Amino acid sequence: MSSLRKVGNLRSVRGLQKVARLTRRSPRVDLSHPARSPLGSSVVKCVTYRKGVRQTAERDGDLVEAVAQVRKDDDGFVWLGLHEPTELEFAGIAExxxxxPLAVEDAVHAHQRPKVERYDQTLFAVFKTVCYVEHAELTATSEVVDTGEIMVFVGREFVITVRHGRHGSLGPLREQLESTPEQLAQGPAAVLHAIADHVVDDYLDVTEAVQADIDEVESEVFSSTGARTADPGRIYQLKRELLELKRAVVPLARPLQVLATQPIRVIAPEIQAYFRDVDDHLKRVTEQIAAFDELLNSILQAHLAQVTVAQNDATRKITAWAAIVAVPTMMCGIYGMNFDHMPELRWRFGYALVMGVIATACVVLYRGFRRNGWL
Known part of the structure; x- marks a missing residue:
């Protein structure tokens, strides 16, 4: 309780006790699979930074004491990372x-569109994370893109990241930032930029992997046996997965424009220039997705055209053979009527003549159909 007495000005003691109990059982690890800590806590990491340098605390992860010290010294910030917290776990942190409360509800329940919202002194941002799902062979039911979410609360002395999904760990990003203290020294806004840049870079990686799948399908469709072997279900599956990727990427354009152009209290103007660079990368991804969608439409139309041509070829062959068979059928039908007074019935060479006419007519029809490409 000694640490709680030091922060009597930090809202209510009851809320701080919840946070204290929550953070003291967090491990000193940053796991991405499984993302939650072995002890069941949603807190993945709690670190204090001053002048871009990570501070070593007596008890790593003691959020209450870290926040109290940062607010007392008015220097540095706390970066708290969580994975899929419950309402109960997040209540003390929010207090x-x-x-x-609206931002807290979005962070706990997830399934949000990418957005940026301002609440007094706090900025709340939502990013959709994407991950390419490796598969030995693309099928009509293969999962290609998996999505998750990262919610970021940014204040003057804190950054809170809330992650949903089993990918998109921020551990490597945290290590990368710690290796460049001059970037971390710019404060929580620099962390927000790094997260946005990290998310958009993942978009680029996923689009490159999806392009490989599209190239594979395209090669199959335009092969010599494409009309018979190509599976249109694979094309539809790629379009569905591309739509999921599009839902994650396209809505982020407006929030990035807000971060890059509009004055925001917790983001310094020099940081906004970096958000413009991230916005440029996002536009590149958006253009690639639009191009992929058009390409898949063209591949699907080409495949349907190939199937139609193959069906027409089969129909013409059937028609040609039916016309050839119709000649002997007609002549045999005529001479099978068994009338007593039919010409050539009693003639010695009648049978040979009829067979010769049938054979000649069939040969002429066959050569005519072959010449015209029907057989």
Missing amino acids: LFGLH
Whole structure:
């Protein structure tokens, strides 16, 4: 309780006790699979940074004490990372940092569109993360793109990241930032930029992997046996997965424009220039997705055209053979009527003549159909 007495000005003691109990059982690890800590806590990491340098605390992960010290010294910030917290787990944290209830609800329940919202002194941003799902062979039911979410609360002295999904760990990003203290020294806004840049870079990686699948399908469709062996279900599956990727990428354009152009209290103007660079990368991804969608439409239309041509070829062959068979059928039908007074019935060479006429007519029809490409 000694640490709680040091922060009597931090809202209510009851909320701080919840946070204290939550953070003290968090491990000193940053796991991405499984993402939750072995002890069941949603807190993945809690670290204090001053002048871009990570601070070593007596008890790593003691959020209450870290926030109290940062607010007392008015220097540095706390980066708290969580994975799929429950309402109960997040309640004390929200009270400690004064987070808006609407933003807290979005962070806990997830399934949000990419967005940026401002609540007094706090900025709340939502990013959709994407991951390419490796598969030995693309089928009509293969999962190609898996999505998750990262919610980021940014204040003057804190960054809170809430991650949903089993991918998109921020551990490697945290290590990368710690290796460049001059970037971390710019404060929580620099962390927000790094997360946005990390998410968009993942978009680029996924689009490159999806392009390989599209190239594979395209090669199969335009092969010599494409009309018979190509599976249109694979094309439809790629279009569905591409739609999921599009839903994650395209809505992020507006939030990035807000971060890059509009004045925001917790983001310095020099940081906004970096958001413009991220926005340029996002536009590139958006253009690639639009091009992929058009290409898949063209591949699907080409495949349907190939199937139609193959069906027409089969129909013409059937028609040609039916016309050839119709000649002997007609002549045999005529001379099978068994009338007593039919010409050539009693003639010695009648049978040979009829067979010769049938054979000649069939040969002429066959050569005519072959010449015209029907056989």
